[in-house]
Amino acid sequence: MIKMSDQRNKEQSSMPxxxxxxxxxxxxxxxxxxxxxxxxxxxxxxxxxLDKSQLNEDNATDIYASLSELKGSALxxxxxxxxxxxxxxxxxxxKFSQSQYNAPPLSGPLIxxxxxxxxxxxxxxxxxxxxxxxxxxxxxxQVHQAELDGRKLAVKIQYPGVGDSISSDLKLVKPFAFRxxxxxxxxxxxxxxxxxxxxxxETDYELEVRRSVEFSxxxxxxxxxxxxxxxxxxxxxxxxxxxWIDGQHLKEFLATNPSQELRNQIGxxxxxxxxxQQHELRAVHADPHPGNFMITPEGKLGIIDFGCIKEMxxxxxxxxxxxxxxxxxxxxxxxxxxxxxxxxxxxxDSPQQIEFYYTMYKQMISLFAKPYMSDHFDFGETAFFDxxxxxxxxxxxxxxxxxxRGVKHFIYVNRTNFGLYNILHELKAEVKTDTFKPHLVMA
Amino acid sequence: xxxxxxxxxxxxxxxxxxxxxxxxxxxxxxKNKITEEEFYRYFGSFEALEQNIWAExxxxxxxxxxxxxxxxxxxxxxxxxxxxxxxxxLLKGSRSFAVxxxxxxxxxxxxxxxxxxxxVIVENFADDVIKQGLESGELxxxxxxxxxxxxxxxxxxxxxxxxWINDNSAGFEKTDEAIEKGxxxxxxxxxRSPIDNxxxxxxxxxxxxxxxxxxxx
Numbered sequence: 034m035i036k037m038s039d040q041r042n043k044e045q046s047s048m049p050x051x052x053x054x055x056x057x058x059x060x061x062x063x064x065x066x067x068x069x070x071x072x073x074x075x076x077x078x079x080x081x082x083l084d085k086s087q088l089n090e091d092n093a094t095d096i097y098a099s100l101s102e103l104k105g106s107a108l109x110x111x112x113x114x115x116x117x118x119x120x121x122x123x124x125x126x127x128k129f130s131q132s133q134y135n136a137p138p139l140s141g142p143l144i145x146x147x148x149x150x151x152x153x154x155x156x157x158x159x160x161x162x163x164x165x166x167x168x169x170x171x172x173x174x175q176v177h178q179a180e181l182d183g184r185k186l187a188v189k190i191q192y193p194g195v196g197d198s199i200s201s202d203l204k205l206v207k208p209f210a211f212r213x214x215x216x217x218x219x220x221x222x223x224x225x226x227x228x229x230x231x232x233x234x235e236t237d238y239e240l241e242v243r244r245s246v247e248f249s250x251x252x253x254x255x256x257x258x259x260x261x262x263x264x265x266x267x268x269x270x271x272x273x274x275x276x277w278i279d280g281q282h283l284k285e286f287l288a289t290n291p292s293q294e295l296r297n298q299i300g301x302x303x304x305x306x307x308x309x310q311q312h313e314l315r316a317v318h319a320d321p322h323p324g325n326f327m328i329t330p331e332g333k334l335g336i337i338d339f340g341c342i343k344e345m346x347x348x349x350x351x352x353x354x355x356x357x358x359x360x361x362x363x364x365x366x367x368x369x370x371x372x373x374x375x376x377x378x379x380x381x382d383s384p385q386q387i388e389f390y391y392t393m394y395k396q397m398i399s400l401f402a403k404p405y406m407s408d409h410f411d412f413g414e415t416a417f418f419d420x421x422x423x424x425x426x427x428x429x430x431x432x433x434x435x436x437x438r439g440v441k442h443f444i445y446v447n448r449t450n451f452g453l454y455n456i457l458h459e460l461k462a463e464v465k466t467d468t469f470k471p472h473l474v475m476a
Numbered sequence: 477x478x479x480x481x482x483x484x485x486x487x488x489x490x491x492x493x494x495x496x497x498x499x500x501x502x503x504x505x506x507k508n509k510i511t512e513e514e515f516y517r518y519f520g521s522f523e524a525l526e527q528n529i530w531a532e533x534x535x536x537x538x539x540x541x542x543x544x545x546x547x548x549x550x551x552x553x554x555x556x557x558x559x560x561x562x563x564x565x566l567l568k569g570s571r572s573f574a575v576x577x578x579x580x581x582x583x584x585x586x587x588x589x590x591x592x593x594x595x596v597i598v599e600n601f602a603d604d605v606i607k608q609g610l611e612s613g614e615l616x617x618x619x620x621x622x623x624x625x626x627x628x629x630x631x632x633x634x635x636x637x638x639x640w641i642n643d644n645s646a647g648f649e650k651t652d653e654a655i656e657k658g659x660x661x662x663x664x665x666x667x668r669s670p671i672d673n674x675x676x677x678x679x680x681x682x683x684x685x686x687x688x689x690x691x692x693x
Binding site for chain 2 (some may be wrong): 143
């Protein structure tokens with residue numbers, strides 16, 4: 034039996050199709066953002082005290098509006114930007130956060146077509162029940178509820194042509210990224226390629242199923258964490274079938290006013306999940322946005338998306354975690370050596386520059402590593418986050434940081450860790466931080 | 477004994493291996509060991525034969541989608557989408573012939589003649605689907621215009637067919653995108669829109685002009 038949505042969504046048909054149209058969309062946004070600046074500075078003529086938050090708000094709205102029409106990789110970039118709260122002023126973040134939910138769904142016949150293409154059967158022939166109306170939108174796909182042999186299933190279906198448009202979308206996003214982050218194209222290139230690589234991996238559902246099975250098996254013994262069961266035989270390049278996890282999203286969960294104990298339990302599960310991966314698997318689920326987690330009625334953390342995995346090579350792992358988890362920072366020479374390995378200090382830097390970056394990065398890392406410095410940490414503590422954001426704000430204003438520094442691995446590792454910190458902060462969780470420690474062979 | 481199917485598949489095999497139409501029905505019949513009469517019993521010409529192959533694909537598609545359990549629950553927009561997807565899925569099985577037959581036609585403003593019969597079938601189907609949409613209120617019943625909706629769908633069909641002929645993406649995924657977006661746009665135009673409301677409002681103001689003068693002047 035099949036349930037049907039009785040009405041078609043309109044938003045979808047307004048999605049720009051070709052690259053030309055998409056470019057036009059971005060150009061339009063460019064004009065709007067330009068216009069916002071003009072508006073801001075003309076207002077400022079009359080009111081010198083005007084701060085930038087109205088301008089930021091205007092820009093974020095326009096950029097968001099254009100991004101949400103460009104489903105796919107652009108939306109993904111929006112999601113990514115929204116994770117880096119420390120990099121962007123708050124107004125941007127609020128708007129970008131919207132993109133983590135709601136994207137318009139595919140038509141019923143296209144879903145049937147996708148199944149026919151990959152299985153030669155319609156969904157009604159494969160499952161006992163299949164709900165053609167999607168329950169949830171992910172940025173490159175959507176989730177449907179199904180049932181087979183009495184089991185409730187979640188079926189994820191990818192939008193057609195996503196992989197194709199990623200590279201071209203990223204090229205379109207670049208100028209905005211430069212403007213938002215104030216960096217030059219040449220410097221950003223190596224980072225953009227890293228992002229492109231990860232995004233392309235995310236479109237490979239066969240890879241995702243393999244990794245999901247691998248990771249959920251490896252993490253099976255962690256406490257208070259549940260994974261869906263995956264069904265490789267009912268999955269393909271653009272379809273993933275997994276068991277359904279009942280539960281609430283983070284926002285819904287928090288709205289129920291959970292007890293401190295329960296929040297700690299979820300927070301601890303999250304912490305263990307990430308640190309186990311970082312230090313035991315050396316590869317990490319690098320998409321810690323709230324949409325990828327469910328909180329089950331039993332108070333467990335459900336992890337429902339392994340699309341984005343960041344592997345950490347040794348030449349990154351050792352210097353980075355030696356900095357955060359040993360007393361290496363007290364040894365200036367060794368610290369600078371590690372900074373050089375991580376390309377945070379360049380070979381052509383002058384002695385003054387070395388001194389400057391050494392001081393700043395040392396401060397940054399000791400701030401970042403604070404939760405690791407004792408055996409437990411209270412993420413509800415606002416002071417820590419204020420410090421982080423203020424420091425981020427301060428750094429973003431320094432001309433020295435207008436140029437990109439650090440190896441490309443930082444993008445996803447930072448995204449992961451700041452994402453983790455953010456969620457823990459929203460949970461106001463107190464967690465034991467010494468459960469899974471880094472393995473460092475360095476003396 | 478020759479059948480429609482055997483003659484059609486012999487013809488497809490001939491044009492695809494030779495790259496051109498047989499010189500005459502005589503040559504074709506002789507090569508396949510049938511009489512000319514047998515050929516003419518079913519088809520008046522090679523063109524009629526090609527027309528029939530195209531038309532059959534559409535007939536088969538319509539029969540197939542109507543057997544789907546979900547069919548009665550589809551809106552008219554979804555029925556049209558379903559037809560498009562299934563038609564091109566089915567056509568994939570004889571893509572070489574489709575490309576050959578389509579590309580041999582002179583390029584012009586009107587549709588290629590091999591699609592004559594297909595056009596009738598698609599338009600009848602579109603007519604049914606559109607009627608259903610008009611009855612349920614899904615589509616806006618505009619005087620004069622509503623009768624032309626099926627032409628809109630046929631144009632969309634022609635566009636997607638052209639797109640598919642030139643599509644070289646893996647699994648013809650781009651064609652799927654073209655269908656999803658194109659058919660949706662077409663149906664958006666058929667639906668009640670702000671323009672309708674604007675026209676209604678204009679009519680109202682024109683009819684109630686006196687009232688307006690009193691109010692404002």
